[in-house]
Amino acid sequence: MSAFGAWTTAYGLPAFSYTTDQERDPRAEWDPVLDPPTRRHMVHLGNRRITLVADNRGLSDLFDEHTGLLWLTRGAGVARVDGLATDVSTSERTFGPTFATVRVAGERVTLERTVLCPEGEAPWVLVRLRVRNLLAEPVRLTLTEEWAARPARVALITGAEPAEDPGLELELLTGGADGPRRAASGRMDVPLDLEAGGERLVEFRYGLLPSDAGAGAASFEEGPTFEESLAALRDRLPRASAPQAPEAEHEIPWHAALLTGGACADGVLGGHTLDQGSCYSFRHGFNGAARDPLQHALPLVHLEPDLALSVLRNTCAWGGPDGDLPYALGPDKQPWTDLFRPSDQNLWALWLAAEYLSATADAAAFAEPVPYHPVHGAAPVPLGEHLRRQFRFFADVVGRGEHGHVRILNADWNDLAITESGVERDLMIERGESVLNSAMAAWVLPRYAVLAERLGDHATGAEARKLGEELRRLVAGEWNGQWFRRAYGPGAVVGDSDLWLEVQPWAILCGAASPDRAEELLRTIEATAAADSPLGARLRWPVRDKYGPGGIGTIWYAINMTLIWAAARHVPELGWRWWRRMTLAAHTAAYPDVWEGTLSGPDAYLAPETDRPGRTWELADFGVAMQAYPVANLHSHSQPLLAYLRLLGVEPFGPVPGGDGAAFSSRVLTVGA
Template identity: 60%
Template sequence: MSRFGEWTTVDGLPAFQCGAVEIAWDPMLDPPSTTHWVHLGNRRITLVAGTDGLSSIWDEHTACLWLASHTGISRLNDQPLTGPPLFGPTYSRVSGPGVVRTVLCPEGESPWVLIRVDVQTAEPVTLSEEWEVSPRLVNLEFPAPWDTEPLETPQVMLEHLGGSLVSATSGPLKTEVPLPPGSHTVWFRFGLDDGPADPSIYAASLASLQERLPAWPAELQWHVALLTGGACADGVLGGHTLNQGSAYSFRHGFNGAARDPLQHALPLVYIEPDLALSVLRNTCAWGSPDGDLPYALDGRKQPWTSLFRPSDQNLWALWLAAEYASATNDYESFTVPVPYHPIHNAEPVPLQENLRRQFRFFVDEIGLGEGGHVRILNADWNDLAITESGVDRDVMISRGSSVLNSAMAAWVLPVYATLASRLGDETTASEARSLASDLRTRVAAEWNGRWFRRAHAPGNVVGDDTLWLEVQPWAILSGAATPTQSRALLGTIDELCRTDSPLGARVRPPNGPIWFSINMTLIWAAAKYDPDLAWNEWQRMTLAAHTAAYPEIWSGTLSGPDAYLPPEDPRPGQTWAMPDLGVAMQAHPIANLHSHSQPLLAYLRLQGLEP
């Protein structure tokens, strides 16, 4: 149904065969283009493969760094190999008469792509492989770069395996291979040199990929591959990060918020638990010894705290830790030390202690505000909650509170308490359960007869006359809503937020955006009281649903942003943009890991998997 091509199966794995159609799109911050991309990766490198057959290479090992942009081509006797590509879960492939070229991200942490060129020729030919090295740091560009410090440019190589190797810090790289008549398979690799490579890694990688992807429907396999392909081994903090990507990282140059890699790792607890643990450890290492997590890391992996100061981030770390322990029974990992960000010059502590300090920070430093709810600071989950609340900003920051974070904490803290208890910390476990009980009671009092209120400030209530979706599922999940209230609330959400919206519930009726991370919790909450609604909402979250509703929009075909615009918007099915502020998800509206992790987590919840 897509105007861009069709899904197929190659070697037992899902793949997308692009067609020849060219459909222009507007990034809002950059010139319009007819080239579209998909992000494919291993646990180190990202191949950004274009519908024009060219590629970009991204490496976040020590910084948000493009190694090469819009390059990479094979030629036979100077004739370029072009044509609509086939995108597999970890590779891009272009075919022409007598030649097939595959660019693969090999399994593991190889910092390079492997290039296989199969040639069948009746006469002698010269095969050339050509790439352009163009390193570029992306660091808080809104639209100007945050800093202009010189980049320590890496040496990038192009190697003909078994033949020559050329390298450069910038500029063109080319290698030529003369071929006699016959059938040939020629191997190259492009990227950072980490030692010798063997072409056998190609078949081994595809076999490993087939083995590690769960035996689920094709779209879910695709989500797993692209989610895990977004991981990168962290050369500064250790472990792996799962940057939410999209415009945040690839266009604007930061990894944030801290809650996002934690959120992305949740479904991996049941799929690739070692990666989930690695992400937990890495994100905990962002923090400071007092238990605070910065909003984000900038393009140089330094804590960035100057914009948003949310009050929910510790909850996500406690949640992921508890879910990991519940699913794996691996309690030994909580005794292994985790570092703090080098900026703090602090000694590592066991993961258990890192989490305990995060709990203490949540209780003692974030604390409670108006109405006894968790303080909102200058944001909670919603970065614009204060701006849109209509309450004085300074008053809201100093004394305002978030019913959303109270409801979330009322669910998270008991599961964390179970983990703390099993690790022998009964004092923390008891305090966590007591605080959760108190918050649950306070959230229950926010029912206004149709929905739960959103926030409080002195002399002001937010969300009494307007439904804010993000708090509602957590009220159900935490037990603050009675069964009768839960069923009535889901009916109200169906009526106000879901009507005539093919991609799912609007975050605020009548015309709010549609957020993957919020609709995941809606599906989870609805599963107990209205399974039909839950499954229908999950189906609206799929790539298939977006393609059916908006077949001429690339975003949503193979990957997506963090949020879609609703049908009432002038750009329905696309994503948000604030060009006057120099920021736009529309500038890079694919490869946001919410679009892959949240359908997976919602699916697992629908199967009954939760801590």
């Protein structure tokens, strides 16, 4: 049982009833490390344009990534009537998949306020107020809805800086005696006459409202109503059931809602962003790494394939005509290449493209033009050509080292692999090799080969297939009797004396391990890296007294996802056991007093033997910390979804999936009962 409340339903959807009085309960206080201790708990909700950050005080932040990382409001939005206000810690608070509700009661009236992100790409929120008269006589009241615009642009690393008001407006839609009207001030008073025991619904919308609409009912026709949005949401979210994991029934639709709610229509590059969020975007001001939106979109192929394709197109547009993808985009959507130059990013684009084609058979999508980032001044080319150039960049520029493995450059998936390798940095960057990326490429490239061949590029397909097979054989040779080695540097072998988790599932998935060896390795991981860990397997074993993001005592969603996938093929009972450790329910059971992990989470947790188990990493000496913003990382929503699908056998160009008693259904896919 969480210290903060319990799961429930609202409008026929999974929701969380927040019951703690955070002002009095000492368990509510937590330390963001880079900022003073706080009692604010929040969850990020959204549509395909705007993000609503709803908190335990009944207040809201609104965030828009359309042209840059922009806070529209911070800690705003309150309703008042008859001495009641919705921003009190003793109110009833409910967090839903795209909405948040606050209820307060007085001696004469009750007030319920719901803020909802409407379905679609509307850059505003809908606000529904329900006022009920508790008296046996009529009352005349004034209802006030008020928002304060506090726009701020997120600067790189240093945080938010004040920005000009982008033109936020409050519009009364229904419930007023004078009909619809707008207020640029963000405040509106509505007179109410309530009969004895009667109630009134009053509806507003707030945000970046269309400027060409009249101040009448016609303006509201440009977006769905409150009821239409909820009906569309119920229809859109997937359903799941699994006797092996009862949590799936409410967690799968919840994860789908919060994952898709992280998307934003991109007004600069086209398509939709789907970045990590959390400290990266909301605190430190960048969208990165490029692999992350691609990874987040993978389960969407089987839920909302149009959004998955849009994210693929958008992320390809980060790059240039040589096929290189920058590590990240800065807060102004400009390529940011100063920090890391990882060697794996093209693989994620090729993987997402193959997953999409396998699920949809939509070969025509790859003939549609996609731009390059404007800094390159290059003409758009078809999506399929983007991918071919990315393959060429991976094969020719990233290339391979003296052992034949993929070069590591200054990072692979693990941003701090160079530091943790023990090899001198410049030498490792120049000559280091990543067995991890060889194993991943050995799985990805044959699937990209299918795509290339279906698009008529048989030469590229044959080359990708040949390279993948060569890498698979090399990875098979990295078995040291207990696990697969991790990397090579000049005169050094990394991962011979300790287990680096990230390479192990990819070695299994690419076929470098026989079925017997795969089962042996998975059981070794359960007895070592996963032992006595309620949230999943640690990144390194044996554990040492270090937990940085490069790390040893950290548990990563992205790596546990591939581990569950590998187990699904060889030891399914382990796969289900590990999936349950990935759930929100598992975090709540192990760490009921920790807010992160209750409804959303970071990209990684600290293991039980660290000094802050169940929380997340910080590198305060470098001015960065996941703990500074430990929720709304989309790995915490995308990876449970993708792992669940893999447990049901959903794979690109794979066998017909089967549920083994578990089930999943979306608008485009049904598996199991």
